[in-house]
Amino acid sequence: MKFSPNVKVRREKRGSVVFDTLREKVFVTNETGARIVEGIEAGLSPEALAAQLSAEYDQPAEAIEAEVRQFIESLRSNGIALTEETQR
């Protein structure tokens, strides 16, 4: 899974800005969201992303994965284009 080419991400002091340049809409994430966004940019699958964050935050992978999937769904529902290209 990756962002479409016209979606640009920039790290900020407290999270990330996700800018859909095609629709000219800007979204902001908090710090946890920024980590997920970085994983998406790296082409990680939700499972791989959850495993990574689970180790970092010392939380059960299942709970983290649910949050990751919810976050990805909120990206999609806000119209931020994601492709299915994935690397594990």
Next chain:
Amino acid sequence: MLDPAMSTGVESPIGIDDLEGPLFIAWQITSLCNMRCHHCCEDSAHLMPNEMNRTMVLDLCRQIADMNIPYVAISGGEPMLHPQFFDVCRFFRSHGIALKVETNGELVTEEATREMARLGLRSVQISVDGATAATHEQLRLKGRWQDAIDACRRLVAAGVRTEIVFVPTQFNIRETAAVIDLASSLGVFGIYTGKLMRIGRAAKNWQRLCPSDAQYEEFFRVLRQKTDQYLGRMKVYYYPYDVIEELRVRVQTPSASLLVIPDGRVKLIGPLPFICGHLAKHSLREAWDRYRKAWRLPQVRDFVAQVVAKPSLVSRANDWIELY
């Protein structure tokens, strides 16, 4: 985790003070133009004195990339007349920066189209100000409607995301629906429009150009209808506010963008006369810091209040006042 606040344009749901840099650069790369449009918001025609040279132009590109600014729009004048136009485009695209080109389309040749397609631009925006040659050419002196239409066709055929911009005036507002239908028949991605701005040459010709309230009422009715008609097929985007309403909002929530004019000065916003930086003297990062501070200056806030009270003052937007 995802802020539900969503905004149009390049407004950011977080304030400009919390951003490391602008999210968008509107770069008027030259004032030179091959047309003399009555409604030009820049009064473009000839080169502006001291336009940035090649070194400054390429240095600005590098600074934009260094600041990780995600999105740039290049306009003019006619940007394709600039000798480094394609160098600039290539630089931005090779650095992953989304790029929109705003052109009158006259120089969008077969060769230029191939290069634009190869570069993967975010979009090319062509000005079409009438559904007929007569109307378009009445407003866009020295322009040829057929050239603009041919440019759209070439770009669409080459797979370049193409947009049309239509500026309503007394001369062409009756053709709004027809222009939108034309845009659809050309297969473009979207059409942009909004109220005429009282700046540049348009301000000088304001009495002849400005549509009446009744014309605007019909204009927006048509836009709402066409938005529904083309939903899911073509984006019909219109900005419902005029310059005064825009300023009222901007003084409270400035946009996360910088407007760079051809000589390297950085304007606070198109409809205000304030210059907050000069790239011959300041880095882009310094200009961004100055921009953020400038919006809080009493001089700026008082001027906006005066413009809101007396909208004709916006015609002074190009009587520049330097804030540094």
